[in-house]
Amino acid sequence: MTRLVEQFEAGLEAPICLTWELTYACNLACVHCLSSSGRRDPRELSTAECKSVIDELQRMQVFYANIGGGEPTVRPDFWELVDYATTHQVGIKFSTNGSRITPDVAASLAAADYVDVQISLDGATADVNDRVRGAGSYATATRAMERLAAAGFRGFKVSVVVTRENAGQLDELKAIADRYDAQLRLTRLRPSGRGADVWDELHPTAAQQRQVYDWLLAHGEQVLTGDSFFHLSAYGQSLPGLNLCGAGRVVCLIDPVGDVYACPFAIHEQFLAGNVREPGGFGRVWRESELFLELRQPQSAGACGSCGSYDSCRGGCMAAKFFRGLPLAGPDPECVLGHGEHALAARGHANVPKPSVDHSRRPLRGTPLPMHGG
Amino acid sequence: MGCAASTRAHVLDLDAAWRLHPQVALRPESFGALAYHFGNRRLSFLKSRKLVAVVEGLDEHGSLRTALESASVTREEEAAYVSALERLASGGMIVPVR
Numbered sequence: 001m002t003r004l005v006e007q008f009e010a011g012l013e014a015p016i017c018l019t020w021e022l023t024y025a026c027n028l029a030c031v032h033c034l035s036s037s038g039r040r041d042p043r044e045l046s047t048a049e050c051k052s053v054i055d056e057l058q059r060m061q062v063f064y065a066n067i068g069g070g071e072p073t074v075r076p077d078f079w080e081l082v083d084y085a086t087t088h089q090v091g092i093k094f095s096t097n098g099s100r101i102t103p104d105v106a107a108s109l110a111a112a113d114y115v116d117v118q119i120s121l122d123g124a125t126a127d128v129n130d131r132v133r134g135a136g137s138y139a140t141a142t143r144a145m146e147r148l149a150a151a152g153f154r155g156f157k158v159s160v161v162v163t164r165e166n167a168g169q170l171d172e173l174k175a176i177a178d179r180y181d182a183q184l185r186l187t188r189l190r191p192s193g194r195g196a197d198v199w200d201e202l203h204p205t206a207a208q209q210r211q212v213y214d215w216l217l218a219h220g221e222q223v224l225t226g227d228s229f230f231h232l233s234a235y236g237q238s239l240p241g242l243n244l245c246g247a248g249r250v251v252c253l254i255d256p257v258g259d260v261y262a263c264p265f266a267i268h269e270q271f272l273a274g275n276v277r278e279p280g281g282f283g284r285v286w287r288e289s290e291l292f293l294e295l296r297q298p299q300s301a302g303a304c305g306s307c308g309s310y311d312s313c314r315g316g317c318m319a320a321k322f323f324r325g326l327p328l329a330g331p332d333p334e335c336v337l338g339h340g341e342h343a344l345a346a347r348g349h350a351n352v353p354k355p356s357v358d359h360s361r362r363p364l365r366g367t368p369l370p371m372h373g374g
Numbered sequence: 375m376g377c378a379a380s381t382r383a384h385v386l387d388l389d390a391a392w393r394l395h396p397q398v399a400l401r402p403e404s405f406g407a408l409a410y411h412f413g414n415r416r417l418s419f420l421k422s423r424k425l426v427a428v429v430e431g432l433d434e435h436g437s438l439r440t441a442l443e444s445a446s447v448t449r450e451e452e453a454a455y456v457s458a459l460e461r462l463a464s465g466g467m468i469v470p471v472r
Contacts, residue, residue: 004419007405014401016408016417061401063410063417089399091412114412 011249011296014060019264020254023070024359030133036193037070038361043257047077056281057090064091073100086114098144106151118157124172128165149180159185167208170215185224191323192265231316234309234336248295260285265319269356302329325352386460388439391471393432398467409467416465
């Protein structure tokens, strides 16, 4: 029998973790938004185009899709698309800030098979959450969780981006998820989208990274992490979850206009593999795009080649490196051995790439982060 | 190996009939297949084509033992295949025929 990690690195017939962002429109303006969402893109896929993508996912046996945005529920055809997917053997897990989870919606979600919900929450307390996600967003998320729990929805997800502000709240965040009979999901803050603007202030400190690692060693089996934290395995032990970069191999992103990127954190022309509107559709992009075929080849370790931890951390996250202006073959900016900090200090500021896609609502972009001192 | 196999057999009765859960779909992959359970949303990996053959053949056989035999699983391989089947059983991917 084959080692699964090697099979994953060589790519699968279809993704197992497909993120599909249905719209760039969003009623919030989170400071770390990975997709720089805010305004709807006029080229957004139509209902019919979305349905034909779903047909193709069914043919490819992509068993479920992670729907996001923007705020996906603001699309007028959102529930129609969810119904269409689930009746075509494509299960849906959608991420939401909770603003549209009315008691009626909660009841119909609780009754639906093959639909899972993920409520975004970036702090165990309103002050921590709202500094990142905006005033009132903690109350909105809490109300949605209460409604889902009251409707009898078991095991929905509470999705947290780990930051410097909430890294010390992991126990409290897990307690919140437990209170609603939900499951905690933790992901890594990447300098993607508007995250690039706040990464310096918000990414966990080295000491916090160690705490997150220890916490995941103790609780990792009960929380979801996807492929977020494999860079931490250079501390010693592998963590539960996917210990490799899945980009273009087992993971990819379809964005609201049908562009296919290697991963949700890599919305930039350098990681654009194709578009679902092209002949051959999504399947052809997945199977044949030059970018994805190249990602499925053995990758160069670059400056990490002489490091004894490379087999554990695999050099870390491609998107994190790219959006910090670091070479893809080399250390992650948050390398736990400190090699990333040295690389950042050495690279200067000239090479940091600008985002090539930005749907932020104009007056908000560039607004200073309302953070307290220190 | 023989000993391990016979110990394992107490956990999973090789003489019982099993089948793929009706809500499970298999997607062929170069290494074997990916199994997805639409009910409990679990994903499992069938890490060899022979294991795929065993699982796909369950319906046609009155026992796990004959399903293993007809997929040409050897005595030496049996323990590994039985433990793979146990993992599938614990995830609800395969279920006993009642």
